[in-house]
Amino acid sequence: MIDVRLLRTQPDQVRTALTRRAKPEILEQLDHALRLDVRLRDIVTERDASRARINELSKEVGVLRRDKKDAEPLMAESRTLGDREKVLDEEYLQVESTLRDVLLRIPNLPHPESIDGAGSDDNKVVRGPLLMPTEFAAHQRVPHWETGMALGILDAERAVKISGAMFTMQRGLGATLARALCQFALDRHADAFEEIRPPSLVTTATLTATGQLPKFADDAYNIGRDDLWCIPTAEAPLTSMHAGEILDESHLPVRYMAFSPCFRREAGSAGRDTRGMLRSHEFDKVEILALTTPENAPAMLEEFIERVTATIAALGMPYRLLEICTGDMGQSHHRSIDVEIYAPGCDQWLEVSSISWFSDYQARRGDIRFRRDGKKGTEFVHTLNASALAVPRVWAAILENFRNQDGSVAIPAVLHPYMRGATIIPTKRQ
């Protein structure tokens, strides 16, 4: 959530920043919020004054009563004020919830260094491609779904039978490989991040804090009967761990990592990437996350970029980094960098990690604050997170990059420790 005070005191600054997002309707929302804010403050002022008078009266009534004097006129005045207050209260609640709803839908201010652009075509490659061979062999130009089926490690048909379209299933060494990727990613960051195994179902408040709700409700699975949501990423539960808390500065940064399943309805993407492992309703991911002070956030972003890049590079596949432009950034994002791996079989750059800095946007929604040592008052923390590794796309890229001439697939050396001795996924006949 953006800071309503900033909007109130520096409306032009906020307007200019959000204009960069290239979505005109945002500016209308700003004006709406501004109008509601004015009205809300009027109500609060009148309501507080009324309360003050009631408090005064009730004290006087107490005194008169004790002295056995007539207090009825004061009581009558108080009753009248009470009636008025009730009316104001109702309007306050109504205006306040409308304002909150409007504010929750206004996106974050982009970072000054984020590049301007209208959509994904304007994203800019800022590093790489690295580890890119001059050319790929013909046997690498086979899409992973064909290789996966041929090797018997991917069973898309049965996944569809069990769960419907856009679900997938790995078997045998394919399943082991998927789990190995998780274990590998977790181990890469265990030096600095506490491992969490969070719940996969969370409350509405939790998904609101990170920004998935209320605006993107259609993208998430809702368990209406119990008012719970399936997490689209571990970012949601990890961020909300400290919701409503005031942390000591000395405890920052807080660093967590988690393996979790991720559930996405993929509303609006029907027909896209339907084959294979590139887009599905459920997938596994290892996420890293930090809560930090505003001044330490840029360094944390750099650290996240280096950590994720090093993890991906260790797998030995071609990759590049993209700076996401203002028009393509997610609602909560202040700045984002994507890591993509090249998959020669389907000839696509696959997004396997998104590294994001949310400034205080999520912290304000989730009410996550910190207190500076020896200082009064509180400030909102900054949140950052990154996919350490998104399993299915990396899995797919491995099947394409490391496919041998005979159709078998070599397993990257860094994963060998997690593969029960396997170094290759052999063809069925072997």
Next chain:
RNA sequence: GGAACGAUGGCAGAGCGGACGAAUGCACCUGUCUUGAAAACAGGAGUGGGUUUACGCCUACCGGGGGUUCGAAUCCCUCUCGUUCCGCCA
């Protein structure tokens, strides 16, 4: 799922219609004392909102929401969560 009890400041724990933002203890901060520390003594200290150039003033907050009342931490209703017991289960 059933029953009982509970939820108060960083923690512990009083208060059960009026002077209660809330006793007391611990922890914390600042003084005095001390070469320094401890102890002792004195004092200070919560969060949000509104208003003010500012000192400040007002307001809300005793798990959440609603009600009764001139007035609610305190009475009533309701929800959530916790503990214990029973049932059921991985």
